[in-house]
Amino acid sequence: MAIAKKEAGTPQSVAVVGAGPVGALAALYMAQLGWRVSLYEARSDIRKEQVYHGRSINLALSTRGILALRGTKLNLDEEVLREAIPMRGRMIHDQHGRQSSQAYGVHGEASRWTYINSVDRGKLNCRLLDAAEKHPNIKLKFGHKVVHCQPDLGALVVETGTDDARETFTISHDFIIGADGAFSTIRRALMRCTRMDYQQAYIPHCYRELTIQARVDAEGNRSFAMDPYHLHIWPKMSYMMIALPNTDQSFTCTLFMPQEKFDAIRSQQQLVEFFQQEFPDAYELIGRESLCEEYFRNPLGSLISIKCKPYHYQDKMVIIGDAAHSMVPFYGQGMNAGMEDVMILQEMLLRYQNSLSDALDAYTALRHDDAVAICDLAMYNYVEMRAHVHSPVYRARKAIEGVLYRLMPSYVVPLYTMVSFTTIRYSEATRRSQRQGRWIYIASGVALAVTLGLAFAATTISLSHHHRRHRQQAPTSAA
Ligand SMILES: Cc1cc2nc3c(=O)[nH]c(=O)nc-3n(C[C@H](O)[C@H](O)[C@H](O)COP(=O)(O)OP(=O)(O)OC[C@H]3O[C@@H](n4cnc5c(N)ncnc54)[C@H](O)[C@@H]3O)c2cc1C
Structure with a gap:
């Protein structure tokens, strides 16, 4: 060569x-x-x-x-x-431990x-x-x-x-x-x-790693405590935790928070209350003992x-x-x-x-x-x-982007797809995503207009039925 x-x-x-x-x-x-x-x-x-x-x-x-x-x-x-x-996607955990999956591949393909x-x-x-x-x-x-x-x-x-x-x-x-x-x-x-x-x-946020251990049954068989084929996210607006699966069936969680928030948690009691309040499902899976041990032992990383x-x-x-x-x-x-x-x-x-x-x-x-x-x-x-993955507006935009990608893949490719699943230059991906924003904006407008139009038509039809029925039932004053 x-x-x-x-x-x-x-x-x-x-x-x-x-x-x-x-x-x-x-x-x-x-x-x-x-x-x-x-x-x-x-x-x-x-x-x-x-x-x-x-x-x-x-x-x-x-x-x-x-x-x-x-x-x-x-x-x-x-x-x-x-x-x-x-x-294959993100698994979003809400405050009550409910989970919802958001696939990375918009065509639902598994490659x-x-x-x-x-x-x-x-x-x-x-x-x-x-x-x-x-x-x-x-x-x-x-x-x-x-x-x-x-x-x-x-x-x-x-x-x-x-x-x-x-x-x-x-x-x-x-x-x-x-x-x-x-x-x-x-x-x-x-x-x-x-x-x-x-x-x-330096961003104000730091990170600390925690572990969700594998489940072990009575026979000693190990299994994952959550779906292993997702990147798990607990979004909290100003901070978040994520978890990635490991081949030993454990998950490594990374808690990202502003440094002051880490510093404010000084005792085991405070830590447990914080997790029970903010990450109740993760708290159950990590376990009190492991949480307290790892949180106060593992280093705080800067970003x-x-x-x-x-x-x-x-x-x-x-x-x-x-x-x-x-x-x-x-x-x-x-x-x-x-x-x-x-x-x-x-x-x-x-x-x-x-x-x-x-x-x-x-x-x-x-x-x-x-x-x-x-x-x-x-x-x-x-x-x-x-902050956004939970929001209905974000989800609607993603859904519209997915539909457009199906309909015209040479014009609209989701930004995440360009960055993570192609070798399109990062700078080009950014520019394309900004250009595509226009298509998504137009499609959102059309979708909104169609929805409003259908709602208006449905209301008009139902009102006219109602009036007709009302007129048929009303007594006539004519002799
Ligand atoms: C919490 C966290 C999560 C991340 N997750 C991801 C992810 O999911 N995907 C992803 O792509 N990236 C991720 N990254 C980023 C990724 O870790 C780095 O981009 C990657 O490690 C960079 O590799 P590198 O070889 O350039 O540098 P490093 O991994 O930092 O390696 C540098 C090496 O140089 C050695 N070294 C340093 N100074 C000297 C010296 N003076 N003489 C000799 N040797 C020296 C060090 O010991 C080290 O081995 C993450 C980073 C963090 C902090």
Whole structure:
């Protein structure tokens, strides 16, 4: 396969910093393009850890992520999906524990491209690392934290060892890919050598994870305590809880609330009263003991949104994944978008085979609008998930959108479908959705006019029947 080189000749060396899902995937793609890859990861090898100490335990994998896994041609998509649980829609829980399902696929079809998949984040990462380890072009370097980077020299300052015996060394590579997450060291270095526009915002909401354990019957058989084929949502207007299924038949719940609301719950009694009042069905399923233990033990996570530009410096380095665009998790796209970055980067490297610098220019130019679009959509979706999903207006709009999609699929495609089940560029999906709004507006007007017309006709007919009957029954005064 072709390789974008600084100059023709021997394969170049690339450092990928961060062996999260995006970095591990990038290492594979680069190795397959013929680069010699060193994959630096600050943490120890997660495959040897008992418990995964990362961010959320499970996450939703959708079309963009699946296709990026497939792009390795190593069957990784099949392997990962074999261990995934398909979520075909949202299950909305109301105050009284009543549930209503809202399908993701508007045609009611059940295919991989119309549902999202709950995957174990740790297992997915392990699969990618296993594949990377097998590739002869990749060297995995766990416990190697990049503490500094000198882009002009392609140099990384790397720290290894434990607190007792730390060592630091400097190493050079032809090219550096920063996939080191939201608090990226590589992005910080990029800021110093480019005129980077940078924007970050913490939202007032934080998150904490809780567990609904599997049901176990007298014979020891395990089963899910709720429908496993849905993403469960408890919308509460200004906050919410969601739950995703796990393959061990448990659910991981994530409670999203403003930090002050978390801080205000200080005692077990307050916590129990809050859950009994706001999430009565979830309270029964989690159980008092487990709730109190997990709530006061599990860390409170912050949610940050980061946008920046450019993503690269000359032909020296580029940032991808959360390092380039961190988003709030409400569209379930952070990792999917990061994996798509890897595919787009590969596409640019192949398109501009003779100039890495041109390839990276093109990458930033193409990807930035999309990253901004999905960061904004993710922010918007939080309002939709916690405040709109219950509303009759929202449901009516969704229903009309679904009907229009059936009738004229080339004109109207629901935004969620474009984002989660296609590879339409995020920025294009946003624009199309705004344009489609017009059709939905017109269709809503027509539907309203028809409904009013029918209601008016029905009333008129019934009144005229009533008058006729009345006239027939009335005594005549004529002699
Ligand atoms: C609550 C929550 C739910 C989410 N749900 C979803 C979802 O459903 N679907 C979805 O697509 N996304 C979801 N996301 C987003 C997703 O987690 C991220 O987008 C994804 O993890 C980004 O992957 P990454 O590899 O770019 O970064 P990370 O996963 O953050 O990995 C970065 C890696 O770099 C390493 N590293 C950091 N600094 C250094 C350094 N200096 N030197 C060496 N190594 C370093 C870290 O140890 C880490 O292993 C969710 C996020 C949260 C918080």
